[in-house]
Amino acid sequence: MSRTVPQQSRPAKSGAGYDKCWTPWHGVAPLLPYLPAGARIWECCAGAGWLAQWLREAGHEVIATDYATGHDALSWSPCPDDYDVIVTNVPFSLKYQFIARCYQLGKPWALLVPYSTPYAATAKRIRDAAGRPWEELRLNKRINFCMPDSGFQNNGAQMTTIWLCYGLLPAPIIDAEVPEPRPEHRLIKPPPARKPTRDDVVRWVAARGIGQLHVEQVADLVWEAVKLGIPTVEQLALF
Template sequence: MKDWTGNKRTLGATLGASYLATGERPREDYYATHPDMVRELLNAGAPLRQRVWEPACGAGHIVNVLRERGHEVCATDIVDRGCPDSSVLDFLWEFSAAPMGDVDIMTNPPYATALEFVERALQVVKPGANVWMLLRLQFLEGKARRRLYDVAPPADVWVFSERRTCAKNGDFSKTEGGAIAYAWFHWIKNHRRDCIIKWL
């Protein structure tokens, strides 16, 4: 896959000023993660403990890979999209603690509430837990996110060397070449060292 060289439709979406892609915004901002994006991270040796919570599980694209690798996964989402062995739960509102106790969290959060997902995840996990969020690389920017980074910087950011595509409403048959730079952002609760950039 070659690097993206740009086109007339995608500049605004890449800059992130607003949603300018063709078609309607997916319900609940649902863009499914390609399983290879999870496999490549795990194959690179990313730390992830046995028990994992996926709080925006969709149809199970992340969950299925984790279960294939032997992880015990709690899968939840704000709506039921057919993920096996999942339950409906609003990650931002409906609970006071992680349903599995001491867990790591891995998810591709809705873009509109990505910051809230990160803050909520760091609130509910225990010290030393891993929080993995698949985010646009430009999540590194912004005043509100800077305030987060001042108190809870990522331990590392794993950047995809090639542009990838997340599937609108989970339909990979309709996806085209990726225009967005994605990365896995990794927090370790109570981590206070400098952030390291890594590449996939």
């Protein structure tokens, strides 16, 4: 895992101006009923933490990472045993790369993308190469994203979006109703992260298939490393 921000290797494409649109609660609410209860979710383009907060409020454990903090989801992922589903609002200029990456990782996923995405030839080629169909959660109205430069000052949503999914919906196409927005001033910052305990470390070591005779010994070594500078449970999961 890289602990530094990687060099820029992904040139901006058309739509790059929408790469930092924070997702309000009403944007993810239609998806929540289709996420498995208690699913551990990797939010791989977390940005300011909005989407991760809504997922946590719905009862999910969330690993929230972002390219800006050194975790490029197109080349890195958490241990497969540490998460069940990928849910994110992708950078729109990189939507095709993220679709391909999620298919490659093999977990169920839900990506918030422009409405036109599943009709694009590039997206269809990626789907056909993967040999696995996607599902579409079609929203009945536009999402009023929070933009980094203007917040909610422009209350007209920028574009129509869709949740493109794999392994989550019970039908290929489902129409969903977007609820009324709720006051976004509730979100000041994501809830504080919990520091890991030694029990967390023992469970983490045991989950990696280390022989029972060696779990405690390895846990002691990892615990010492945690005390020196790995402050949160989420970061422990990023090993």
